[in-house]
Amino acid sequence: MGEQWGFYFDSDKCIGCHACSVSCKQRHGRDPEQDEWRTVKNVTTGEFPDVSSLPISMSCMHCSDAPCEKVCPCNSIQKREEDGIVVVDRDSCIGCHYCGWACPYGAPTYDDGGIMSKCNLCIGEGPGGGYGMPPREEQEDGGAQPACVDNCVGGAIEAGPVSELKEKASTKAVEQFEQEPANVIVEANREDTNAFPYEA
Amino acid sequence: MSSRSENCLTRRSLLKAGVGAATMAALGGCVSDTAAELGIGTTDRTATPVADANTAFGNCWMCCHNCAQEVKVTDDGTVVGITGVDGNPRGSAGPGTEGTLCPKGLGQLDKTHDPERIKQPYIRVDGELREATWEEAFEYTAERLEAFDEEYGAETFLDAGSWAETPIFRTIWRDLYGTPERIGRGVHVCAGATFVSGSMMGIGSNNRIPDYQNSEYLIMWGRNPLESFAGQFEAKGILKAIEENNATLVTIDPQYTETAEKSDMWLPIKPRTDGALALAMANVIIEEELYDAEFVENHTYGFEAYQEAVADRTPEWAAEITDLDADAIRDIARGFAEAAPQAGISVWAGTAQTGNSWKTTQNINALNGLVGNIDRPGGLRFWKSSPIADPFEVCEWTPDDKATETTIGVDLPNNAEGKTPAFRKYDEYSDNPARHITGIAHNLVPEMVENGHINGMYCHHDMPLKDGNAEAWLKALDEMELVIAVDAYWNGITRNADVVFADATQLEKDTIGTGSWSSYSDKQWVVGGKAAVEPQFNTKPDWEILTGIAEAMGWGEYFPWEDHEEFIDDQLSKVDLTLEELSSGEANYELVGEYGYEQWRDSDGPAFKFDLDQVGPFTKAAEEAGMGTAPEWHPPGTYGDELSEEYPLEFYDIRSVFFSHGSDQGIDRLLEQFARKNDLEEKDYRGNYLHINPIDAEARDIEMGDIVTVESKTGSGELMAHVTELIKPGVVTSEYGFGEGSTQQDYEGMNTMILHDTQMDPITGQPDRHLAVEVTGGE
Numbered sequence: 001m002g003e004q005w006g007f008y009f010d011s012d013k014c015i016g017c018h019a020c021s022v023s024c025k026q027r028h029g030r031d032p033e034q035d036e037w038r039t040v041k042n043v044t045t046g047e048f049p050d051v052s053s054l055p056i057s058m059s060c061m062h063c064s065d066a067p068c069e070k071v072c073p074c075n076s077i078q079k080r081e082e083d084g085i086v087v088v089d090r091d092s093c094i095g096c097h098y099c100g101w102a103c104p105y106g107a108p109t110y111d112d113g114g115i116m117s118k119c120n121l122c123i124g125e126g127p128g129g130g131y132g133m134p135p136r137e138e139q140e141d142g143g144a145q146p147a148c149v150d151n152c153v154g155g156a157i158e159a160g161p162v163s164e165l166k167e168k169a170s171t172k173a174v175e176q177f178e179q180e181p182a183n184v185i186v187e188a189n190r191e192d193t194n195a196f197p198y199e200a
Numbered sequence: 201m202s203s204r205s206e207n208c209l210t211r212r213s214l215l216k217a218g219v220g221a222a223t224m225a226a227l228g229g230c231v232s233d234t235a236a237e238l239g240i241g242t243t244d245r246t247a248t249p250v251a252d253a254n255t256a257f258g259n260c261w262m263c264c265h266n267c268a269q270e271v272k273v274t275d276d277g278t279v280v281g282i283t284g285v286d287g288n289p290r291g292s293a294g295p296g297t298e299g300t301l302c303p304k305g306l307g308q309l310d311k312t313h314d315p316e317r318i319k320q321p322y323i324r325v326d327g328e329l330r331e332a333t334w335e336e337a338f339e340y341t342a343e344r345l346e347a348f349d350e351e352y353g354a355e356t357f358l359d360a361g362s363w364a365e366t367p368i369f370r371t372i373w374r375d376l377y378g379t380p381e382r383i384g385r386g387v388h389v390c391a392g393a394t395f396v397s398g399s400m401m402g403i404g405s406n407n408r409i410p411d412y413q414n415s416e417y418l419i420m421w422g423r424n425p426l427e428s429f430a431g432q433f434e435a436k437g438i439l440k441a442i443e444e445n446n447a448t449l450v451t452i453d454p455q456y457t458e459t460a461e462k463s464d465m466w467l468p469i470k471p472r473t474d475g476a477l478a479l480a481m482a483n484v485i486i487e488e489e490l491y492d493a494e495f496v497e498n499h500t501y502g503f504e505a506y507q508e509a510v511a512d513r514t515p516e517w518a519a520e521i522t523d524l525d526a527d528a529i530r531d532i533a534r535g536f537a538e539a540a541p542q543a544g545i546s547v548w549a550g551t552a553q554t555g556n557s558w559k560t561t562q563n564i565n566a567l568n569g570l571v572g573n574i575d576r577p578g579g580l581r582f583w584k585s586s587p588i589a590d591p592f593e594v595c596e597w598t599p600d601d602k603a604t605e606t607t608i609g610v611d612l613p614n615n616a617e618g619k620t621p622a623f624r625k626y627d628e629y630s631d632n633p634a635r636h637i638t639g640i641a642h643n644l645v646p647e648m649v650e651n652g653h654i655n656g657m658y659c660h661h662d663m664p665l666k667d668g669n670a671e672a673w674l675k676a677l678d679e680m681e682l683v684i685a686v687d688a689y690w691n692g693i694t695r696n697a698d699v700v701f702a703d704a705t706q707l708e709k710d711t712i713g714t715g716s717w718s719s720y721s722d723k724q725w726v727v728g729g730k731a732a733v734e735p736q737f738n739t740k741p742d743w744e745i746l747t748g749i750a751e752a753m754g755w756g757e758y759f760p761w762e763d764h765e766e767f768i769d770d771q772l773s774k775v776d777l778t779l780e781e782l783s784s785g786e787a788n789y790e791l792v793g794e795y796g797y798e799q800w801r802d803s804d805g806p807a808f809k810f811d812l813d814q815v816g817p818f819t820k821a822a823e824e825a826g827m828g829t830a831p832e833w834h835p836p837g838t839y840g841d842e843l844s845e846e847y848p849l850e851f852y853d854i855r856s857v858f859f860s861h862g863s864d865q866g867i868d869r870l871l872e873q874f875a876r877k878n879d880l881e882e883k884d885y886r887g888n889y890l891h892i893n894p895i896d897a898e899a900r901d902i903e904m905g906d907i908v909t910v911e912s913k914t915g916s917g918e919l920m921a922h923v924t925e926l927i928k929p930g931v932v933t934s935e936y937g938f939g940e941g942s943t944q945q946d947y948e949g950m951n952t953m954i955l956h957d958t959q960m961d962p963i964t965g966q967p968d969r970h971l972a973v974e975v976t977g978g979e
Contacts, residue, residue: 012439015439015462016427017435018858018877019303022306022307022869023282023283023301023306026309026869027281029249042877044925044926047925048456048468049928051456052461053926055461125249125250129247147283150298151300151301152298152300153300154439155293155297155298155436155439
């Protein structure tokens with residue numbers, strides 16, 4: 001298997017502006033009101049004035065042991081050998097929503113016909129754009145920068161082969177990452193902050 | 201995007217009607233033709249419109265602060281992708297950093313092709329707006345302007361030409377038509393006291409943007425620059441200062457914002473008491489001798505008066521007034537003074553849109569003089585504008601009557617010369633101290649219309665209906681004899697206009713951007729873009745609209761340029777560039793000059809004034825308003841509303857990251873994200889929200905998502921409640937730019953200024969947007 005790709009998210013740099021969600025929808029030609037492949041939530045806790053409102057941006061985690069792939073009755077969901085990106089073949093998807101039930105993060109979305117689509121790490125454009133595409137390349141080799149990364153105002157989101165992302169991350173973030181199936185390294189430097197991943 | 205399918209059933213409508221996927225596929229053509237255009241909704245793995253499209257550049261005008269844009273355009277002229285330009289001055293953190301666009305900026309993609317736009321010119325005939333050709337609209341405008349001048353006088357025509365992407369509107373209305381009436385954005389409706397007090401004290405309007413990147417201590421005073429920024433470099437600069445300088449970030453705001461979230465300290469101050477906090481901080485800094493004695497001694501004026509003003513203003517005194525902890529006040533006073541000069545305070549609209557804003561701002565500004573951070577690295581920066589030429593001075597010109605003689609520079613008449621704006625001319629306004637400082641007060645325009653002192657208006661993108669006294673403005677619009685509007689969207693101005701010129705939006709025109717502040721602390725810059733796509737529908741860029749009016753008025757000779765690009769090239773001639781050079785290649789900005797710190801050393805006199813007793817116009821205004829010239833404390837209600845049993849809550853309006861002034865509230869994609877940000881996307885409502893603390897909500901049986909009524913002494917409106925712990929009890933806020941008269945099609949939400957009357961800062965005439973209200977109507 002080629003090297004697993006993933007995201008890196010630094011909550012200290014996220015300013016909750018939703019530019020990632022907007023640019024994701026624009027890249028993939030999705031209508032404003034459609035469910036999001038990448039979504040931003042502010043996790044608000046406490047009572048005035050002892051409050052906190054942590055902005056979190058999340059999408060498909062491209063899990064190592066992807067539960068959505070396992071439950072798909074039509075084998076429409078594929079965990080790609082070459083880069084570990086989880087994609088869906090919309091031609092064979094029957095819209096049963098099993099993947100939605102299986103996913104702990106609420107990543108799959110369904111269009112009005114019930115067919116699943118979700119983040120494909122911008123290896124293609126549009127809902128069907130991930131399946132069957134050539135292996136993910138880095139930007140310097142001609143790979144498209146994922147829209148969310150390209151437009152993150154605070155520089156909170158990065159994407160790349162997991163080994164490269166680990167080099168940027170703190171030890172704490174890497175340790176936490178090693179314990180999860182999700183291929184997203186989350187930097188949450190503040191003490192007492194354990195808001196991620198939240199249950200969708 | 202769904203609009204692309206408007207001529208046939210959309211996927212959405214089909215499937216809502218219960219038609220399955222198989223039927224969908226069988227329907228073929230209709231769906232796939234439109235969808236395939238952008239590779240949307242198909243399983244065609246080869247459709248990659250963004251990757252395959254051509255690259256063009258622009259500079260974002262959604263909030264008019266020039267973040268550079270890189271756009272992707274298909275061969276048929278559709279914008280399919282948009283992002284930032286690396287290293288650009290306003291939209292990146294500086295050299296070698298990623299350039300981005302905020303959600304508003306990304307919204308330009310949608311705006312360009314938005315079918316809700318005004319698609320062609322209109323003129324009013326027999327009371328109704330009807331479609332017109334461009335030629336008809338220009339002719340009609342010229343006739344009306346000439347008749348207006350004869351009957352009412354050109355001097356009663358108000359130029360409200362803000363946010364134009366060309367400066368020539370000033371030439372046309374002031375120099376050629378000859379009106380002295382002008383309303384702008386900065387002083388008149390945005391942050392009067394911030395701008396004017398800053399200028400008088402010696403720091404200009406640089407009190408808004410500190411030298412973020414070199415700073416070690418940053419106080420965001422009534423500001424939320426991680427969401428409401430003047431270019432993304434603000435947010436990026438603050439994050440960089442935290443990351444690289446380990447800077448301390450302090451936010452003073454009754455509401456817990458994204459900026460508060462990233463701050464080391466959040467001070468949820470009672471609204472309109474910021475002036476007391478500033479005096480108490482000075483008390484600590486002077487008492488503990490933490491100030492820059494050398495700077496104060498050698499480069500300032502009026503320190504004794506300041507010292508006297510703060511002598512008994514202890515943190516304990518301020519704690520009572522501000523609802524803050526005295527120790528917290530001491531903490532930030534010490535932290536700020538000890539980090540100085542690498543310490544900056546940022547103020548803008550938050551502390552300026554109140555009745556007592558003058559002293560509030562003067563007191564806050566004074567802290568900068570005290571710690572000597574003036575134009576020093578990491579402190580307040582004297583941002584220097586880019587050196588561009590005035591095309592009217594450098595162009596080759598051949599006047600009509602001298603067909604063979606070419607000169608350098610256009611000999612423009614000055615037809616407004618000797619004319620006095622109504623505010624200063626007529627006794628009716630003589631009880632307004634602000635007339636010593638400024639030529640117009642936004643809130644009084646309706647009265648001027650009633651008095652026949654203003655009878656018409658040119659309005660370009662400006663949305664006065666969101667700026668104060670909205671009810672009276674709506675009436676005034678109706679009464680005006682002539683309203684000429686240039687805009688991209690239907691709103692309360694365009695719907696009430698006599699002529700509507702359909703403006704192309706920013707990616708459809710040649711533009712340059714210049715400015716002062718940016719992520720480059722010591723560099724001047726220009727950014728430019730040639731039109732990325734043709735003007736959409738039957739629209740024209742504002743340059744062509746204004747020169748079209750000029751031509752019809754017989755002023756064509758004063759505009760010797762072939763097109764806007766030629767005009768821009770004249771502007772750029774001073775820095776040896778052309779628009780073509782600027783906007784081709786890898787990026788579309790250039791650094792065109794460099795400047796150092798401590799520029800106040802170049803001029804005579806004190807660098808900073810604490811006391812304004814020597815500023816003539818101000819002393820007159822202050823005397824009439826009953827205030828002193830040095831810093832002092834004005835409690836809420838000295839000018840403006842007082843809370844009462846009947847109206848116990850303090851309301852003011854705010855901005856979100858999704859919308860700027862008044863021109864993008866109608867973009868669906870932004871409305872949708874805004875609803876999501878407030879966790880109310882499931883509601884069938886896309887207006888603004890009333891942010892209210894659970895304590896205040898429960899007392900009124902209000903729950904999240906209820907439609908509530910907000911009532912002030914003079915007006916009321918309805919909007920959806922957003923119940924949140926992130927706001928101080930006793931305070932309610934809402935985003936401005938919605939409701940009646942807004943660019944949102946159905947006027948959903950509340951025009952916050954419907955609650956407003958003529959409350960203002962007496963010195964600058966800046967509308968005071970802090971209002972006493974009651975909220976009712978939980979479901």
